[in-house]
Amino acid sequence: MTAETLSPTRERSPLNNRLRAMMTQENLITFVVAIIVAGAVIVPLAVLFVSSFKVLDPLGWDTTWGFGNYVEIVTDRIIPKAFLNTLIISSGSTVLATFLGVSLAWINARTNCPGRDYLEPYNLIPFFLSPFIGAIAWHNLGEPQTGLLNNWARQIFGIEGAIINVDNIWGVIWVTGIFFAPLVYLFVVGSLRRMDPSLEDSARTTGAGLVRTTMTVTLPLVMPGILSGAIIVFVTSAGEFGVPFKLSAPYGWETLTTQIFSKAVGDDANHFLGAAMSMALGVITVFLIWVQQRYIAPRSFTTVTGKGFRPNVLDLGRWRWLAFAYNLMFIAVAVVLPIVCLIIVSLHPVWTGKIVWADLTTINYVKTLFWWRPDAIAAATNGIANSLILAFGGASIAMVMALVISYMIHRTKGFGVRMLDFLSVVPIGFPGIVLAMGVLVTYIQTPIYATLWILMLAYITRFFPYGQRNISSIMLAISEELDQSSRMAGASWFTTLWRITIPLLKPGLFAGWILLFIIFLRELSISIILFTTGTETLSVGVYYLTNFENEPLTAALSMAQTVLLLIAIYAFRRFAGREALTA
Amino acid sequence: MTTETIDAYLQVDNLVKYFGNDKAVDDISFGIPEGAFLTLLGPSGCGKTTTLMSVAGLHSIDGGRIKVGDTVFTSPKEGLFLPPEKRDIGMVFQSYAIWPHMTVAENVAYPLEIRKMQQSEIDDRVSEVLKLVGLTDETDKLATNLSGGQQQRASLARAIVSNPRLLLFDEPLSNLDLKLREQMRVELKRIQNEVGITAIYVTHDQAEALVMSDEIIVMSKGKIEQRGGPLEIYSRPVNEYVSNFIGVANLLKGKVIEVNEPGQGVFELAQGGKKVKMPCLLSPGISAGEDAVLSVRPENVHAVREKDDSTSLEGEVTFAIFLGSHVDCRVQWGDFEWKVIAHPRTKLKAGEKVYLSFDPEHTLAVQP
Numbered sequence: 001m002t003a004e005t006l007s008p009t010r011e012r013s014p015l016n017n018r019l020r021a022m023m024t025q026e027n028l029i030t031f032v033v034a035i036i037v038a039g040a041v042i043v044p045l046a047v048l049f050v051s052s053f054k055v056l057d058p059l060g061w062d063t064t065w066g067f068g069n070y071v072e073i074v075t076d077r078i079i080p081k082a083f084l085n086t087l088i089i090s091s092g093s094t095v096l097a098t099f100l101g102v103s104l105a106w107i108n109a110r111t112n113c114p115g116r117d118y119l120e121p122y123n124l125i126p127f128f129l130s131p132f133i134g135a136i137a138w139h140n141l142g143e144p145q146t147g148l149l150n151n152w153a154r155q156i157f158g159i160e161g162a163i164i165n166v167d168n169i170w171g172v173i174w175v176t177g178i179f180f181a182p183l184v185y186l187f188v189v190g191s192l193r194r195m196d197p198s199l200e201d202s203a204r205t206t207g208a209g210l211v212r213t214t215m216t217v218t219l220p221l222v223m224p225g226i227l228s229g230a231i232i233v234f235v236t237s238a239g240e241f242g243v244p245f246k247l248s249a250p251y252g253w254e255t256l257t258t259q260i261f262s263k264a265v266g267d268d269a270n271h272f273l274g275a276a277m278s279m280a281l282g283v284i285t286v287f288l289i290w291v292q293q294r295y296i297a298p299r300s301f302t303t304v305t306g307k308g309f310r311p312n313v314l315d316l317g318r319w320r321w322l323a324f325a326y327n328l329m330f331i332a333v334a335v336v337l338p339i340v341c342l343i344i345v346s347l348h349p350v351w352t353g354k355i356v357w358a359d360l361t362t363i364n365y366v367k368t369l370f371w372w373r374p375d376a377i378a379a380a381t382n383g384i385a386n387s388l389i390l391a392f393g394g395a396s397i398a399m400v401m402a403l404v405i406s407y408m409i410h411r412t413k414g415f416g417v418r419m420l421d422f423l424s425v426v427p428i429g430f431p432g433i434v435l436a437m438g439v440l441v442t443y444i445q446t447p448i449y450a451t452l453w454i455l456m457l458a459y460i461t462r463f464f465p466y467g468q469r470n471i472s473s474i475m476l477a478i479s480e481e482l483d484q485s486s487r488m489a490g491a492s493w494f495t496t497l498w499r500i501t502i503p504l505l506k507p508g509l510f511a512g513w514i515l516l517f518i519i520f521l522r523e524l525s526i527s528i529i530l531f532t533t534g535t536e537t538l539s540v541g542v543y544y545l546t547n548f549e550n551e552p553l554t555a556a557l558s559m560a561q562t563v564l565l566l567i568a569i570y571a572f573r574r575f576a577g578r579e580a581l582t583a
Numbered sequence: 584m585t586t587e588t589i590d591a592y593l594q595v596d597n598l599v600k601y602f603g604n605d606k607a608v609d610d611i612s613f614g615i616p617e618g619a620f621l622t623l624l625g626p627s628g629c630g631k632t633t634t635l636m637s638v639a640g641l642h643s644i645d646g647g648r649i650k651v652g653d654t655v656f657t658s659p660k661e662g663l664f665l666p667p668e669k670r671d672i673g674m675v676f677q678s679y680a681i682w683p684h685m686t687v688a689e690n691v692a693y694p695l696e697i698r699k700m701q702q703s704e705i706d707d708r709v710s711e712v713l714k715l716v717g718l719t720d721e722t723d724k725l726a727t728n729l730s731g732g733q734q735q736r737a738s739l740a741r742a743i744v745s746n747p748r749l750l751l752f753d754e755p756l757s758n759l760d761l762k763l764r765e766q767m768r769v770e771l772k773r774i775q776n777e778v779g780i781t782a783i784y785v786t787h788d789q790a791e792a793l794v795m796s797d798e799i800i801v802m803s804k805g806k807i808e809q810r811g812g813p814l815e816i817y818s819r820p821v822n823e824y825v826s827n828f829i830g831v832a833n834l835l836k837g838k839v840i841e842v843n844e845p846g847q848g849v850f851e852l853a854q855g856g857k858k859v860k861m862p863c864l865l866s867p868g869i870s871a872g873e874d875a876v877l878s879v880r881p882e883n884v885h886a887v888r889e890k891d892d893s894t895s896l897e898g899e900v901t902f903a904i905f906l907g908s909h910v911d912c913r914v915q916w917g918d919f920e921w922k923v924i925a926h927p928r929t930k931l932k933a934g935e936k937v938y939l940s941f942d943p944e945h946t947l948a949v950q951p
């Protein structure tokens with residue numbers, strides 16, 4: 001047989017044979033998952049887009065097609081201001097979070113600040129806690145009349161009036177800034193730690209001082225990380241609902257998210273206008289995330305040299321105690337003060353700003369937690385049960401999906417893989433409230449509306465990428481030959497997955513699961529759009545209490561949520577590495 | 584290129600594999616008799632792994648047909664593709680691919696568990712195979728606690744434990760240090776012999792190929808350059824590429840000017856600045872008047888101090904290194920430098936004038 005007789009080209013077999021050859025376990029499962037993911041991600045966004053062009057007539061009966069909603073966004077009395085407020089808040093909290101995050105990361109990774117090995121876990125706690133709860137706590141700390149800090153100031157210094165007031169957009173910037181600082185921290189601390197110390201040393205030898213070296217060598221080297229962190233903070237702040245809802249909206253500073261919320265569930269509900277506003281917000285965030293993923297994230301690897309070696313750190317001299325104090329201050333304002341304040345408030349029957357030792361009571365916990373009691377508040381007790389169901393179920397389902405998707409992206413070479421890769425970045429670009437509006441307008445007519453399923457669907461769609469990244473990072477590190485040798489040993493694709501791949505991925509699966517569990521347990525901006533009576537979540541319960549009940553009850557449920565989250569954080573630290581966090 | 588082997592056990596016909604628009608394997612055919620040890624040898628990127636993976640079924644192929652015994656493994660034209668787990672093949676990977684979450688014994692038992700054998704049979708077979716590869720003391724260690732050579736052995740044990748019909752190796756020794764590598768070559772070959780299994784071995788190390796193989800296929804750029812036994816490949820390379828890739832050769836451009844008997848002729852050198860004719864063997868397909876390349880191994884160039892009838896060239900020794908069993912010399916002849924391996928008793932020294940003579944039996948005219 002010679003090479004000429006059979007032309008060496010791709011041979012094509014009869015169609016039915018080819019189809020049979022394609023019907024393997026692997027192809028079938030991955031195909032099904034691809035369809036599900038595409039449906040879950042694309043459909044709500046597409047429906048959201050289409051709905052934004054439906055204009056409700058003044059009576060609210062009928063719709064026509066047109067740009068009316070977008071015109072209204074620009075001409076409305078409140079919306080343009082809300083848009084501006086969102087930009088101010090996002091910019092402000094980005095600046096604050098970036099400053100805090102970079103300085104804390106630098107102190108922990110590059111200096112001889114005392115106790116830095118113990119500080120890091122505490123620096124990261126706000127990342128896991130709910131900013132909404134942070135806002136509630138800070139409201140009780142910094143409200144002019146009833147704020148604890150203001151009262152203490154009046155008692156101790158004997159001043160009149162208040163020293164701080166957080167019920168305005170500065171308060172929103174303050175709370176979002178401190179709660180999102182760990183995001184920036186996580187983006188830069190790794191490259192700071194792995195940075196080649198000779199880069200700094202060589203700058204020092206040219207005569208540049210410490211400050212100058214840090215500004216001209218160290219920080220530019222980690223610039224991609226800083227930029228990535230800053231963009232993520234901007235986008236997350238723009239999509240944040242709880243903080244402005246608590247601190248600024250009641251006092252006249254509406255934001256896009258609080259406006260979307262009132263269009264979705266408020267008295268003047270207009271889903272189509274809400275859809276248009278969501279589109280406006282989504283376009284901005286998607287653009288920023290696209291820039292980050294496309295141009296900034298790929299560059300952040302270039303600053304990292306060797307792995308695993310600990311560079312010698314800068315000796316700060318006497319200043320190291322200042323660095324230490326600064327770090328403690330951060331932990332105090334971001335973690336300790338809010339939690340202490342919530343505990344104090346939650347133990348009072350009514351909160352007037354002063355601790356009344358004689359009045360201390362546990363009645364607030366009884367009313368919000370003891371579901372069997374007649375005086376239990378249903379929104380709170382439902383919230384705990386529903387959130388636990390959603391967190392357990394959602395995290396589990398999402399991780400299964402994430403596993404299959406990571407497997408496809410890294411182990412199969414077929415078509416559809418690039419689309420999956422793309423689909424698992426898209427949800428990161430859309431704030432939860434935007435995606436929730438899409439899910440709302442898509443499924444409001446279907447039976448899953450008003451069930452926990454719609455919440456579960458939205459949660460998973462929005463957050464599975466975080467789980468997927470946890471798995472992917474490990475999958476990239478383990479050789480494909482480990483899977484292949486199992487196939488050669490006679491195991492089918494599924495057996496291989498079950499006996500080889502999954503056991504090897506266990507750390508990533510577990511880290512991803514707990515991360516999603518935490519995210520789902522505190523989720524607010526999706527839940528607030530999609531909940532109905534009976535399907536309240538924990539954060540919705542807190543929302544209900546702060547809106548319709550009083551601060552002590554709110555504080556009690558907030559504490560319950562915080563304790564659950566702290567337990568999960570502990571488990572996360574115990575079983576997963578720091579690497580698992582950088583999504 | 585005719586490569587059909589009579590009563591071949593594994594038969595690969597016209598294998599074609601694309602990655603995107605690049606042909607990684609371009610129309611390769613070969614067969615191996617049962618129990619043979621075949622090596623695919625070639626430089627990095629020539630498509631060895633791709634060929635092996637095609638046999639293993641770890642990726643689909645774009646053309647051709649692969650058959651073992653009476654079973655067709657894959658044939659896209661007929662729409663046939665047997666998934667890898669159904670092919671009954673053992674494979675040893677470059678990274679060993681020992682599963683880190685299992686002990687050595689669990690790793691080796693895995694293929695038997697998949698085949699749903701009884702536990703007692705599994706235990707017997709596992710200890711038998713571990714003994715064969717010399718790992719009896721490491722049975723219950725976690726794979727991550729093994730040395731490179733031990734992982735290699737465990738990987739081999741796992742590949743042969745289920746008595747597969749074919750054993751594939753993808754550069755299994757390239758992660759070991761030189762000493763261990765030389766030892767493992769012999770060991771692998773011994774075990775393969777003992778088990779009597781048909782094996783395909785991929786490597787870019789020619790010494791490995793020459794030591795271990797019954798047959799070698801030299802590949803380049805997705806095509807087969809030559810196929811033959813180690814001695815044949817070494818002493819009768821068919822073209823310049825193979826001469827150069829296997830061992831060391833003096834390669835000079837020129838022309839075949841005469842064919843006397845089939846396979847024998849006279850070559851005229853066009854390189855080196857002087858016109859010299861010398862009798863030589865012709866590799867298949869070369870006829871009179873064609874451009875060709877003269878290929879002579881250094882050990883087949885004889886350097887002597889006195890000129891006589893048999894010497895054909897005169898040159899000057901540029902350097903000579905005494906290496907115990909032989910002397911490695913360079914002899915400048917015009918603008919060409921001959922590599923010569925001389926016997927120590929010739930006592931050649933740099934700067935001396937020498938005469939080179941050639942044995943027609945070991946002087947080859949090969950295709951450029």
Ligand SMILES: Nc1ncnc2c1ncn2[C@@H]1O[C@H](COP(=O)(O)OP(=O)(O)OP(=O)(O)O)[C@@H](O)[C@H]1O
Nearest residue numbers: 602603607625626627628629630631632633634787
């Ligand atoms: N998965 C893949 N996708 C795209 N191209 C590939 C892939 N695998 C191999 N190739 C290309 O196919 C060609 C042959 O690769 P192959 O791995 O078979 O080479 P090799 O002979 O095994 O080389 P080495 O000695 O380096 O292992 C190379 O050009 C390689 O770049």
Ligand SMILES: [Mg+2]
Nearest residue numbers: 631632633753
């Ligand atoms: Mg290879």
